[in-house]
Amino acid sequence: MIKLGESVDGFAQGIREHVKLGPKLSETVKGKLRLGARILQVGGVEKVFRQKFNIRDDEKLLKASQCYLWTTAGPIAGLLFVSNKRVAFCSERSIKLSSPTGKPLKAHYKVMIPLRKIKRATESENAKKPTQKYVQIVTDDNFEFWFMGFINHQRTLKYLQQAIHQAR
Template identity: 70%
Template structure:
């Protein structure tokens, strides 16, 4: 997993963006009128169960994202702060361009709130997927000691050209299935692990699509 802080890191502040809901799909109770036919009940049951399963997947992502945040109140404040700062900059594309720069023919495909796994713990931020690269910027500055011993605060950034990515894998914690990961492996076998997505499948879809189109 990624455990190194770049020697030179610059950027703008991006605050936390997490969901505060911890409602479980188990709270939903399905009840059906007794005067309906068995076939009609079965069709309705299948329809409702499908909706609940879809909602359950969404709730699992929300609960996992909130679980990774240190405090719920801090998470909610961070979400509001992120929206305000993105508006100040001029939108998500502006945030991406200001932090990583873009080429004339480059297009931002997806920006996802998530966590980057490191040896010091998960770092919250935004994962960007464009037609040229995959990039991550932390939501907060991180303390970093310079070679001269001076304590600095920098933003944790990752930039990986799509041409350097070997593959992207998805996995999950065996003991906690709701905890899903996206692993990005580069050509030199360096690994980056992202987790805590609000919508894991959507983030993976855009990432795989971007990698496929550059091969």
């Protein structure tokens, strides 16, 4: 019973942290509903992954998680995909960019890291808020990616570390 209570508390804490990272609760909920509708329209997260990242037939999706990618501009909500070949992130909504011609463009924020280029993936926590957990990915060239706001960061980290280990 105690273990079940801890699991429920951890899950509730994950949802709280996930929602708190968004600009407003109502905006976060709307974004999650839009994302869910888009996933259903396309036919599931695996099809979203294949569509967004032009995946080959020999690549298998292992785990998909809603989370935030920390950038210098702040957190960006999206989906983190872990496959047997790579880690990929795609934002839920498109972001505004400026083109060389000065015209504004809209595009999804994407990150794609081949597993063979990842040095390590570790768990970290906010020193001021220990309940706020991060998954840090460090590449061979010492570039760092910080993902946060997972409903269950430990499960995603487990899949990520297994995929990195098997790719070596």
